[in-house]
Amino acid sequence: MSYPRGTIVRHNTFARVNHWITGICFVLLMLSGLAMFHPLFFWLSGLFGGGQWTRAVHPWIGVILMISYLGLIIQFWRDNMPSQDDVRWMQKIDRVLINEEEGVPEVPRFNAGQKFVFWSMALFVPVLFFTGIIIWDYYFSSYTPIEVQRIALLVHSLLAIAAIIVWIIHVYAALWVRGSMRAMTQGYVTPGWAWRHHRKWFRSLVASGSRGPVPGSNRDLGK
Numbered sequence: 365m366s367y368p369r370g371t372i373v374r375h376n377t378f379a380r381v382n383h384w385i386t387g388i389c390f391v392l393l394m395l396s397g398l399a400m401f402h403p404l405f406f407w408l409s410g411l412f413g414g415g416q417w418t419r420a421v422h423p424w425i426g427v428i429l430m431i432s433y434l435g436l437i438i439q440f441w442r443d444n445m446p447s448q449d450d451v452r453w454m455q456k457i458d459r460v461l462i463n464e465e466e467g468v469p470e471v472p473r474f475n476a477g478q479k480f481v482f483w484s485m486a487l488f489v490p491v492l493f494f495t496g497i498i499i500w501d502y503y504f505s506s507y508t509p510i511e512v513q514r515i516a517l518l519v520h521s522l523l524a525i526a527a528i529i530v531w532i533i534h535v536y537a538a539l540w541v542r543g544s545m546r547a548m549t550q551g552y553v554t555p556g557w558a559w560r561h562h563r564k565w566f567r568s569l570v571a572s573g574s575r576g577p578v579p580g581s582n583r584d585l586g587k
Contacts, residue, residue: 374547389429450476
């Protein structure tokens with residue numbers, strides 16, 4: 365795939381497809397899960413063809429989500445390892461929240477907020493998957509006692525709520541930071557975006573010559 369001249373590749377095609385499969389599965393699970401969670405949301409089952417279809421497709425979408433998120437972990441776990449950069453960045457979180465990042469410590473490819481989302485979901489998704497297996501009546505009800513199923517259902521519900529909150533934070537941040545959505549839809553960012561939001565990552569790309577920007581002045585980088 366070709367990218368506009370002078371831009372920086374943020375996510376390749378495989379990573380973007382993997383991300384959107386994960387995202388779509390999560391939204392479908394959220395909607396179908398809410399439909400089964402409380403009568404107030406039962407109308408959402410109409411999106412899946414009714415209550416029985418909702419109950420039938422929900423766990424299968426969960427299987428796809430598990431496989432898809434495993435793909436994201438394999439691709440991005442190294443870039444999401446915690447570091448001292450995260451502590452320094454969090455100390456300036458007030459500047460980040462108002463989108464004024466001058467004076468905010470330089471960060472690598474992912475900042476502490478992005479790492480929080482990544483590792484939160486890396487915990488939530490497998491636990492949701494395995495508790496979902498326990499309460500998947502059609503195939504596994506005969507293998508676990510009712511008491512275990514009740515505990516699994518409680519854990520599944522609580523973690524689902526936590527995962528939805530983390531997802532909302534993720535979506536809000538992607539929309540709030542201008543240019544972030546383009547990175548995951550078209551795969552590239554401008555040098556100015558990289559310089560402003562992920563300066564340490566930008567410096568490493570320039571130093572290695574890995575799809576760095578076209579030569580220019582510091583004034584160009586700050587656009």
